Amino acid sequence: MNRAIQLGMIIAVILAVLTIVEYIYAVNVDDVQVRFFGLTAAALAKAALIVWYFMHFRRVFHLEEAH
Amino acid sequence: MAVAAQAMHHKALDRTAINRLGLWLFFFSESVIFALLLSARFFLQKLNIPEEENGGGQVVDQILGLGITSILLLSSATAFTAETAIEHGKKSLGHWMILATIVLGLIFAGGVAYEWKTAQFQRGEVFGTVFFTMTGVHAAHVMSGVAMLGLVWFRAVRGKYDANNHWPVSGVVMYWHFVDVVWVFFYPALYLV
Numbered sequence: 060m061n062r063a064i065q066l067g068m069i070i071a072v073i074l075a076v077l078t079i080v081e082y083i084y085a086v087n088v089d090d091v092q093v094r095f096f097g098l099t100a101a102a103l104a105k106a107a108l109i110v111w112y113f114m115h116f117r118r119v120f121h122l123e124e125a126h
Numbered sequence: 127m128a129v130a131a132q133a134m135h136h137k138a139l140d141r142t143a144i145n146r147l148g149l150w151l152f153f154f155s156e157s158v159i160f161a162l163l164l165s166a167r168f169f170l171q172k173l174n175i176p177e178e179e180n181g182g183g184q185v186v187d188q189i190l191g192l193g194i195t196s197i198l199l200l201s202s203a204t205a206f207t208a209e210t211a212i213e214h215g216k217k218s219l220g221h222w223m224i225l226a227t228i229v230l231g232l233i234f235a236g237g238v239a240y241e242w243k244t245a246q247f248q249r250g251e252v253f254g255t256v257f258f259t260m261t262g263v264h265a266a267h268v269m270s271g272v273a274m275l276g277l278v279w280f281r282a283v284r285g286k287y288d289a290n291n292h293w294p295v296s297g298v299v300m301y302w303h304f305v306d307v308v309w310v311f312f313y314p315a316l317y318l319v
Contacts (some may be wrong), residue, residue: 060214064207071203078199082192085318091173098314105310112149113206113303119150 070112077105133199142293149297153304156267163263165270167315169257175319178255185246186251194237195309198268201230202306203274210300212282215289224279224295226236227302231272260312267305274298 081101088094110116166229175184238261247254278298281287287295 060208060216063210063214067203067206068132068212071206074199074202075196078192081314082188085314086188091319095173095319098318102311102314106307109202109303109307110311111250114300114307115200119146124148 060079063068066112074105077101142267145293145297149300153300156304156308159263163256163260164311164315167188167260170203170252172255173232173319174269175317186257186317187241187244188317190237190241194234194241195313197230197237198234199307200308201227201234204230205299205302209292209296212287212292213296217282217285217288220287220295221279221283224275224282228272228279231268235265235268235272238268250259256300257316259318264305264312266271267308271302271305273299274301302318 081098084097084101084103085094164295177184203224204223208220208227211223212219212220236266241261242258243255247257274313275298278287282295
Protein backbone atom coordinates (compact mmCIF):
# COMPACT_ATOMS: atom_id res chain seq x y z
CA MET A 60 0.00 0.00 0.00
CA ASN A 61 2.79 2.42 0.90
CA ARG A 62 4.26 2.17 -2.61
CA ALA A 63 0.89 2.96 -4.18
CA ILE A 64 0.37 5.99 -1.93
CA GLN A 65 3.96 7.10 -2.56
CA LEU A 66 3.32 6.95 -6.30
CA GLY A 67 0.12 8.97 -5.80
CA MET A 68 2.07 11.62 -3.90
CA ILE A 69 4.72 11.79 -6.65
CA ILE A 70 1.98 12.28 -9.27
CA ALA A 71 0.36 14.97 -7.08
CA VAL A 72 3.69 16.83 -6.80
CA ILE A 73 4.22 16.63 -10.59
CA LEU A 74 0.69 18.01 -11.11
CA ALA A 75 1.37 20.85 -8.66
CA VAL A 76 4.66 21.72 -10.38
CA LEU A 77 2.99 21.64 -13.81
CA THR A 78 0.22 23.96 -12.53
CA ILE A 79 2.73 26.49 -11.21
CA VAL A 80 4.81 26.28 -14.41
CA GLU A 81 1.59 26.75 -16.39
CA TYR A 82 0.77 29.91 -14.42
CA ILE A 83 4.28 31.40 -14.72
CA TYR A 84 4.36 30.54 -18.43
CA ALA A 85 0.98 32.21 -19.04
CA VAL A 86 1.98 35.36 -17.17
CA ASN A 87 5.30 35.72 -19.01
CA VAL A 88 4.56 34.67 -22.60
CA ASP A 89 3.08 37.50 -24.63
CA ASP A 90 2.47 35.73 -27.94
CA VAL A 91 -1.16 34.58 -27.76
CA GLN A 92 -0.76 31.52 -29.99
CA VAL A 93 2.45 30.32 -28.35
CA ARG A 94 0.76 30.74 -24.96
CA PHE A 95 -2.30 28.78 -26.14
CA PHE A 96 -0.30 25.84 -27.46
CA GLY A 97 1.92 25.72 -24.37
CA LEU A 98 -1.08 25.75 -22.03
CA THR A 99 -2.83 23.09 -24.13
CA ALA A 100 0.24 20.84 -23.92
CA ALA A 101 0.44 21.31 -20.14
CA ALA A 102 -3.29 20.57 -19.72
CA LEU A 103 -3.03 17.42 -21.84
CA ALA A 104 -0.03 16.21 -19.82
CA LYS A 105 -1.85 16.82 -16.52
CA ALA A 106 -5.03 15.13 -17.76
CA ALA A 107 -3.04 12.11 -18.98
CA LEU A 108 -1.35 11.72 -15.58
CA ILE A 109 -4.69 11.87 -13.73
CA VAL A 110 -6.46 9.51 -16.13
CA TRP A 111 -3.64 6.96 -16.15
CA TYR A 112 -2.51 6.95 -12.51
CA PHE A 113 -5.48 8.25 -10.49
CA MET A 114 -8.39 6.95 -12.59
CA HIS A 115 -6.65 3.61 -13.35
CA PHE A 116 -7.57 3.75 -17.03
CA ARG A 117 -5.67 0.52 -17.69
CA ARG A 118 -8.07 -1.34 -15.38
CA VAL A 119 -10.86 -0.91 -17.93
CA PHE A 120 -9.21 -3.70 -19.91
CA HIS A 121 -8.38 -5.95 -16.94
CA LEU A 122 -10.26 -7.75 -14.20
CA GLU A 123 -7.51 -7.41 -11.55
CA GLU A 124 -8.40 -5.20 -8.63
CA ALA A 125 -5.11 -4.65 -6.86
CA HIS A 126 -2.65 -1.80 -7.51
CA MET B 127 -16.93 -25.74 -2.24
CA ALA B 128 -13.68 -24.12 -3.35
CA VAL B 129 -14.86 -24.13 -6.95
CA ALA B 130 -18.12 -22.41 -5.94
CA ALA B 131 -16.21 -19.75 -4.00
CA GLN B 132 -13.91 -19.19 -6.95
CA ALA B 133 -16.89 -18.86 -9.29
CA MET B 134 -18.47 -16.26 -6.98
CA HIS B 135 -15.20 -14.34 -6.84
CA HIS B 136 -14.99 -14.28 -10.64
CA LYS B 137 -18.62 -13.17 -10.85
CA ALA B 138 -17.90 -10.25 -8.51
CA LEU B 139 -14.87 -9.27 -10.61
CA ASP B 140 -16.98 -9.43 -13.78
CA ARG B 141 -19.58 -7.18 -12.18
CA THR B 142 -16.90 -4.68 -11.15
CA ALA B 143 -15.44 -4.72 -14.67
CA ILE B 144 -18.89 -3.99 -16.13
CA ASN B 145 -19.48 -1.23 -13.56
CA ARG B 146 -16.14 0.29 -14.45
CA LEU B 147 -16.85 0.17 -18.17
CA GLY B 148 -20.25 1.79 -17.59
CA LEU B 149 -18.65 4.56 -15.57
CA TRP B 150 -16.14 5.25 -18.37
CA LEU B 151 -18.99 5.43 -20.89
CA PHE B 152 -20.64 7.97 -18.58
CA PHE B 153 -17.36 9.95 -18.47
CA PHE B 154 -17.24 9.90 -22.25
CA SER B 155 -20.75 11.35 -22.59
CA GLU B 156 -19.96 13.97 -19.93
CA SER B 157 -16.74 14.85 -21.77
CA VAL B 158 -18.76 15.75 -24.85
CA ILE B 159 -20.76 18.31 -22.84
CA PHE B 160 -17.62 19.84 -21.32
CA ALA B 161 -15.82 19.85 -24.69
CA LEU B 162 -18.75 21.73 -26.23
CA LEU B 163 -18.63 24.31 -23.45
CA LEU B 164 -14.91 24.69 -24.05
CA SER B 165 -15.41 25.13 -27.80
CA ALA B 166 -18.15 27.72 -27.14
CA ARG B 167 -15.68 29.66 -24.98
CA PHE B 168 -13.08 29.82 -27.78
CA PHE B 169 -15.67 30.51 -30.47
CA LEU B 170 -17.15 33.45 -28.59
CA GLN B 171 -14.06 34.95 -26.96
CA LYS B 172 -11.18 33.73 -29.20
CA LEU B 173 -7.75 33.55 -27.54
CA ASN B 174 -8.12 36.30 -25.01
CA ILE B 175 -9.61 37.23 -21.65
CA PRO B 176 -11.22 40.68 -21.42
CA GLU B 177 -9.88 43.35 -19.08
CA GLU B 178 -11.82 45.51 -16.65
CA GLU B 179 -13.42 48.62 -18.14
CA ASN B 180 -11.23 50.99 -16.11
CA GLY B 181 -8.09 49.12 -17.24
CA GLY B 182 -7.41 47.81 -13.74
CA GLY B 183 -6.54 44.29 -14.87
CA GLN B 184 -8.29 41.10 -15.93
CA VAL B 185 -11.91 40.48 -14.98
CA VAL B 186 -10.99 37.26 -13.19
CA ASP B 187 -8.78 36.92 -10.11
CA GLN B 188 -5.59 35.09 -11.16
CA ILE B 189 -4.43 34.28 -7.63
CA LEU B 190 -7.85 32.94 -6.67
CA GLY B 191 -7.89 30.81 -9.84
CA LEU B 192 -4.47 29.36 -9.05
CA GLY B 193 -5.51 28.78 -5.43
CA ILE B 194 -8.71 26.87 -6.16
CA THR B 195 -6.95 24.86 -8.87
CA SER B 196 -4.27 23.81 -6.37
CA ILE B 197 -6.96 22.85 -3.85
CA LEU B 198 -8.78 20.68 -6.40
CA LEU B 199 -5.52 18.94 -7.37
CA LEU B 200 -4.77 18.34 -3.69
CA SER B 201 -8.25 16.85 -3.27
CA SER B 202 -7.45 14.38 -6.06
CA ALA B 203 -4.41 13.25 -4.06
CA THR B 204 -6.50 12.76 -0.89
CA ALA B 205 -9.20 10.93 -2.89
CA PHE B 206 -6.57 8.62 -4.40
CA THR B 207 -5.14 7.94 -0.92
CA ALA B 208 -8.64 7.20 0.42
CA GLU B 209 -9.33 4.68 -2.34
CA THR B 210 -5.91 3.01 -1.98
CA ALA B 211 -6.25 2.81 1.82
CA ILE B 212 -9.69 1.18 1.69
CA GLU B 213 -8.53 -1.20 -1.05
CA HIS B 214 -5.77 -2.34 1.30
CA GLY B 215 -7.95 -2.60 4.38
CA LYS B 216 -6.70 0.59 6.07
CA LYS B 217 -10.22 1.77 6.81
CA SER B 218 -9.46 4.54 9.29
CA LEU B 219 -7.01 6.29 6.93
CA GLY B 220 -9.54 5.86 4.11
CA HIS B 221 -12.32 7.50 6.15
CA TRP B 222 -10.16 10.50 7.06
CA MET B 223 -9.01 10.95 3.47
CA ILE B 224 -12.61 10.89 2.19
CA LEU B 225 -13.45 13.54 4.76
CA ALA B 226 -10.42 15.63 3.71
CA THR B 227 -11.55 15.37 0.08
CA ILE B 228 -15.03 16.60 1.02
CA VAL B 229 -13.58 19.59 2.89
CA LEU B 230 -11.26 20.48 -0.02
CA GLY B 231 -14.17 20.16 -2.46
CA LEU B 232 -16.24 22.55 -0.34
CA ILE B 233 -13.33 25.03 -0.19
CA PHE B 234 -13.07 24.84 -4.00
CA ALA B 235 -16.81 25.48 -4.37
CA GLY B 236 -16.53 28.38 -1.90
CA GLY B 237 -13.71 29.83 -4.01
CA VAL B 238 -15.84 29.64 -7.14
CA ALA B 239 -18.73 31.31 -5.29
CA TYR B 240 -16.39 34.09 -4.15
CA GLU B 241 -15.17 34.55 -7.73
CA TRP B 242 -18.77 34.84 -8.92
CA LYS B 243 -19.38 37.53 -6.31
CA THR B 244 -16.28 39.57 -7.08
CA ALA B 245 -15.65 39.08 -10.84
CA GLN B 246 -15.86 42.39 -12.71
CA PHE B 247 -18.17 41.45 -15.57
CA GLN B 248 -20.34 43.93 -17.44
CA ARG B 249 -23.96 43.02 -18.14
CA GLY B 250 -24.26 41.39 -21.57
CA GLU B 251 -20.54 40.62 -21.77
CA VAL B 252 -19.91 37.42 -23.74
CA PHE B 253 -17.04 36.22 -21.56
CA GLY B 254 -19.20 36.65 -18.45
CA THR B 255 -21.82 34.33 -19.93
CA VAL B 256 -19.19 31.76 -20.85
CA PHE B 257 -17.48 32.06 -17.46
CA PHE B 258 -20.65 31.61 -15.41
CA THR B 259 -21.88 28.73 -17.59
CA MET B 260 -18.60 26.80 -17.52
CA THR B 261 -17.83 27.33 -13.84
CA GLY B 262 -21.50 26.79 -12.95
CA VAL B 263 -21.79 23.43 -14.72
CA HIS B 264 -18.44 22.37 -13.27
CA ALA B 265 -19.34 23.52 -9.74
CA ALA B 266 -22.61 21.54 -9.97
CA HIS B 267 -20.50 18.45 -10.69
CA VAL B 268 -18.21 19.29 -7.77
CA MET B 269 -21.20 19.60 -5.42
CA SER B 270 -22.71 16.33 -6.64
CA GLY B 271 -19.28 14.75 -6.10
CA VAL B 272 -19.20 16.14 -2.55
CA ALA B 273 -22.69 14.71 -1.92
CA MET B 274 -21.64 11.27 -3.21
CA LEU B 275 -18.40 11.38 -1.19
CA GLY B 276 -20.50 12.23 1.85
CA LEU B 277 -22.74 9.22 1.20
CA VAL B 278 -19.75 6.93 0.70
CA TRP B 279 -18.09 8.28 3.87
CA PHE B 280 -21.32 7.73 5.85
CA ARG B 281 -21.48 4.11 4.70
CA ALA B 282 -17.72 3.58 5.08
CA VAL B 283 -17.67 4.56 8.76
CA ARG B 284 -20.47 2.02 9.27
CA GLY B 285 -18.15 -0.67 7.95
CA LYS B 286 -19.90 -1.26 4.62
CA TYR B 287 -16.64 -1.34 2.62
CA ASP B 288 -13.49 -3.38 2.96
CA ALA B 289 -10.60 -4.69 0.87
CA ASN B 290 -12.92 -7.08 -1.01
CA ASN B 291 -15.90 -4.77 -1.39
CA HIS B 292 -14.95 -1.20 -2.26
CA TRP B 293 -16.36 -0.52 -5.71
CA PRO B 294 -18.63 2.35 -4.52
CA VAL B 295 -15.57 4.12 -3.08
CA SER B 296 -13.57 3.56 -6.29
CA GLY B 297 -16.48 4.73 -8.46
CA VAL B 298 -17.02 7.97 -6.55
CA VAL B 299 -13.28 8.65 -6.38
CA MET B 300 -13.01 8.11 -10.16
CA TYR B 301 -15.85 10.56 -10.65
CA TRP B 302 -13.97 13.04 -8.45
CA HIS B 303 -10.83 12.65 -10.58
CA PHE B 304 -12.95 13.18 -13.70
CA VAL B 305 -14.22 16.49 -12.29
CA ASP B 306 -10.57 17.37 -11.65
CA VAL B 307 -9.61 16.53 -15.26
CA VAL B 308 -12.36 18.83 -16.52
CA TRP B 309 -10.96 21.69 -14.41
CA VAL B 310 -7.47 20.98 -15.79
CA PHE B 311 -8.83 22.23 -19.13
CA PHE B 312 -11.24 24.86 -17.81
CA TYR B 313 -8.66 26.65 -15.63
CA PRO B 314 -6.29 27.71 -18.44
CA ALA B 315 -9.24 28.44 -20.77
CA LEU B 316 -10.90 30.78 -18.26
CA TYR B 317 -7.91 32.29 -16.45
CA LEU B 318 -4.68 31.94 -18.41
CA VAL B 319 -5.16 31.93 -22.19
